[in-house]
Amino acid sequence: MKQLSTQAFAAYLDEAREKIRAWMPLSVDKPINFGHQFVVQLASCKATVNIYNGKKGLNPVYSGDSALVAKLQEALGGGATADSATQQVADTAIDGLYAGSDESGKGDFFGSLVVAATVVDGTTAAKLQAAGVKDCKLLTDKKILELEGIIKETVVDFSVLELKPPIYNMRYEQVLAQGGKLNQLLGFGHVAALSQVLSRQQDCHQALIDQFTTSTVNLRELERRFPDCRVRQMPKAESNLAVAAASVLARAQFLRTMDELAVQAGEEELPKGGGSAATECARRLARKLGKEALRSFVKLHFANYQRL
Template sequence: MNSLSIKKVDEKVIEKIVNDNKQFLSSSNNDKVKYFFKLPNKLVINIYNTNTILLQGEHISEFINKYDLKIIEKQSKEIKLNKNLQLPNIGCDEVGVGDFFGPLITCCAYVEKEFEEKWPELLSKITDSKKINDRDILTLFEQIKDKVIWEVYILENSKYNRAYDLYKNTHKLKAICHNQGLKRIFRNNENLKNSTVIMDQFVNEKSYYNYLTDQEIVIKDIYFETKAESKYISVACASIIARYHFLKEIERLEKEYGVKLPLGANNHVKEVVNKYKKEMPENVIKFTKMHFNSKI
């Protein structure tokens, strides 16, 4: 469900909202809610004793415009931007690292300066993809995909397994994939070449560049920060876009090989991995990260 919270709403505005919608007034079990409305257009309005209004459902933007509501906090609780790295910038993140099944996918996403002002309702829903359920990831991607500039790099399982056999280091694989994705976004969008790049840190800066010494072209001047996906809008967008493509790849692999591919690396997943290793020895390498320890 879409939702947006507006704090410190003027009493006169609240009075107008109440008068305009009094026929839709309902009771609430929350004693902190002063007024509770269920509108026929599937919009739910909670007006709290603190003069905070929580909107849930559909047509939130129309309601905000109708009553000229001012969104003081444009950022969700999860997105607290570093003041030295304001938009616009490019965020980088990866998915598939801890899953037995499916590829390794990196994404870099450029978010423009005006993003917060143009889509405050969408901003309130953007956070680290690990904190969003898969159904909402699919919906969020559709809302984000045309509002940011992005590239994904997919290291399919067969190539992943060959690369791991060569390097024996997953951090190196992640570094290579991120570098490939950044090369793509700059090659396809020359106007972005001077953009600040933020990466969710999985190794320190020195190690990252050491992993890329054998690469012909290396994108440098990257800002590394841990848990960046919960601090920067661009990294959170990259996280969501990467997760979307990971889910779609899992779906494709299941259909192509007639298998079920549970996510993660728990004992249930290990049982499935071992089953496929016995039953499908030739194909299992095409949808499984073979270096993972499947011993239960």
Template sequence: MIILLNKNQLASAKKFYIDYLVAKIPPYALFSAKKNGTTITGYLSGKVLFQGTNAETEGAALSKFFGLKSSETATTPPLANLSLLGSDEVGNGSYFGPLVVVATFAEEKMLPTLRKLGVKDSKMLKDPEIKEIAQQLMTILPYKTLVVTPKKYNEYQQKFNAVEMKVLFHHHVLTQLAKELPVKPAATLVDAFTTKASLTKYSKTHNLTWPQPFYFVEKGEQQHLAVAAASMIARKLFLDYLEQDGASLGLPLPSGAGAKSDLVAAEILRQGGLDLLGEHAKLHFANTQKAEKLM
């Protein structure tokens, strides 16, 4: 939960939590406090962030103190101009090829450069453009990748469902990159691939702690260039893998999960059966059964 305050109100909010203040505060913050299982952080921008089990209750109490209306609070603050850690994945909907998860860190000072390069939601660009821009991004941005090959994906799929896997993979690249950064990001943003309830469920199951402040929102590529950059790098790595894998197999591997994938899968089955197909495709897709029928 977020409450927006002016400069004077922010100073008063610090006094409001005088008995609960903690010594360590994040960058760009005026204060941080812990009360009733909730962490309250007041940023110099005027945003007061509530995180924890009683976030809504604490947020309502401070709102009441200042006489704020509900319309003056928000669940997600403006993020576009912050130094932000973001992640996205590509390949989830493709039968062939890997699942690629990428995290990037885009500092505020780098945002004009990213805009000039043409970084945006990868769905708005053609693949050749994405590959060209992504190649440049990989030389100027800190990033961390996880390329889950089809063979490894199929092994994970025996233990975890698709959403659970992505929770684990996003957490891995984000936390690994966060450890290597010389500065703490102002926030972390993940492009939402499931409901917040599912994210919370699997985070608890695997005891995962996400870099804070943490946001999980739909169309994350449009919220911040860090997520858009992660999406573009992931798309490039996915396409490169698909091309190289197809070349080694002697068959062009299509992206997606359409009828072309069924035909190619049927040919792979003819050449080496399900074991060979499992090295190149995500076997739990319905394409596997369709290819077997084509056989």
């Protein structure tokens, strides 16, 4: 369904609200980014539908208890599904080839920024699902590294691009000097990773980006390069197996580089994230190796660096 006007979307939500209430009371009824959320709950079980209304059309995404999801879909007349417990593919019936991209390291003070893209079809998506592929945030580091090889052997195509700290810092300074911000650097990564796989898989006419910005610049650039490919961006897009597989590949590469940097730093392990442990580790390395050496280990624009 095409994107609705504000007034038409409000009318659509009113109708959806009444359909759900005719079946069960709503426990949550609220606006969310780019759409609206309805939640129903029965005892400890609940189901959610996020209804997105964007330039690529109206897109209901379901999650939660499978029985309640089925009832919720029936009440609203169907739609895309995503099991929140397993973060399975949002478009369960993939028609032809489908590409997806995601990044890792964006919120980590130490380590690189990695962007990956994969291309799947219905057969490979089913194999990935059976192997346990899902959003990397729902997996242990050990499982991520185990799944990396399976994904690379299973998907139709993949691309993994990495900016290690020295290059990342140089590129970030260049983007900043041109008036850009981190999202622009992220956008370059997603466009580059998807461009690699789409240029090789010219029969792929659908691509999905895990949304990190409301800007459509990246979509327009990809559609300019690949006019036969419909490119979308969506919050929590890891519910799609192409994006989920990309998230695992990106995180696996990030983890390997973190291990390499730990050896270079003479540390048993480098802290992930951007918390106080990361700041204290950087302070220790600055005393041991000199503050300038941190350029090879951390992202200099993080507030952690300013605290040193």
